[in-house]
Amino acid sequence: MTVFDSGPDDKLGPLRRVRAGVLDVAYHATGPPQGAAVMLLHGYPYDVHSYVDVAPALADYGFRVVVPYLRGHGPTRFIEAATPRSGQQAALGADVVALLDALDMPRAVLAGYDWGARAACVVAALWPERCAGLVSVNSYLIQDIGTAMTPISPYLESGFWYFYYFLTERGRAGLAADPRGVAEVIWRRNSPAWKFDPATLARTAEAFANPDYVDVVIHSYRHRLGYAPGAPTYADLERRLASQPAITVPAVTLDGMSDGNFPATDGNPAAKHFVGSRSHRRVPDAGHNLPQEAPQAFIDAVQDVARAHLLEKT
Template sequence: MTPLKHARTDVLDIAYVETGPADGPAVVLLHGYPYDVHSYAEVAPLLARQGYRVFVPYLRGHGPTRFLDEQAPRSGQQAALGADVVALLDALEIPRAVLAGYDWGGRAACVVAATWPERVTGLVSVNGYLIQDIAASGRPIQPELEAGFWYFYYFLTERGRAGLTADPRGIAEVIWRRNSPAWPFDQATLDRTAVSFENPDYVEVVLHSYRHRLGHAPGAPEYDVLERALSLTPAITVPTVTLEGEADGNFPVHEGLPDTGRFTGPRRHHRVPAAGHNLPQEAPEAFAGAVHEVVDLGTTGISMQESR
């Protein structure tokens, strides 16, 4: 990855990597939890070589990104993540961009695409529509899938706080192996990302994210209006490419086209063989291809279809 740059918003000093020509179409690549910008170590240069201006920010609570106010709530809720992306675009004076991500980053991208569509050229989202229906968070899912989300419930407890504080790398390794059982990552790859967990706000942001989504913590008041809008699970109208990894340990692939009612604009969907949850790092060419495809989709305006 290229040297870090920084952008200051009203809330954060956001650390990010930028690559590609300054006059290229803007693409913002958003990482998930427990991962960081290295998920895009191969995707970003692939896109840069194709002429895109690529930005890869560290999300709040990760890496060198910092809060400006020591007293600001360390919120990890979906509205905060989405608002951070819009604030970054403003700080960089980018009117519109392709937003692409997975996990937390995919959710942030979906939030912006649904509520600020005028800022989004196209959307690439792994696992489909990721805006949380918090009102429905008490509904159980299949037991084998619940088992993969053990950390959701662990983080509701003070024992979970102590565990995440003591060994964030160890928790990440367990999640990585469950999320991506076919991904043969080595310890050096995990160590490189685990540096991002040393952020002083990491524990509080992560705990709040999971406690809020399960209805166990209130949101920060400054995001109340946006959270109310998201509670309606708004449709996404911008051109979209969705991806599913066929080796995702927590999110089994769908039969047919998932989330059909949530995407009302031009859309394509692909399954990616042998890829798990951290899809851009496991299948970088497929992810970069989806970014290029969504730009074409926005130009051609082809109606919704599924591609395998």
């Protein structure tokens, strides 16, 4: 494991690197090493700075907090040039398990939104023994790829313009040419009430300079819509995910009531996927990047799911 000085102003803790599965993962770590483990997982097109207020607060409460850059983002790198640059859900989940192994974490509370929530849901469903509890924005995010061609309302489809843009070579070229510009359009639609400034966007956009960013993102959206095959390594995991496995671990699910692309629900549409204890909360004035827009709601959710795990053990 390698530790770098990330500067005195970085509230996420020092930047570290560790080999985990197919990746050399860059991650921030803060809080006492003996504390209950929490892994905070970011989405697309975002990065670890979604947790700039959440991570230090959880560390102050005594949690051991790990905030990794996902594959294709920031300083995280693939170890081998021949490894497929997959962005599929099974790969994201497998990366989390590999990182838990590399950090000698038997289990952790897994918390995230967007790609990060999907990775957390995959681990909670397929490796429940590694997940002490789940915090997931937008509830159950394991993709049902078999029904990917079922249309949704035209209004919601319009918010997913980039799904279809990325199916084309024009979309690949557009993402490569201006990843920050693509992200800004998505941010504004996802979080219409969030008044982020140019510096906040620029800080996150630095993570898009990863040499594998375009390949991973493009594969993620093409795979989920059935336009690209998955990597053979993850074929068995994808078969298991196709059954939409239930989540048995304690869970808190969150919806931002100002999410422009994922309208808040009362939690009932996803209820059948949660067979353990689960609390669903709607967060006023928050959009899709909920931990950055409403950090206290996210902090409370992590604390509550950690307490639920302790109660289940007693």
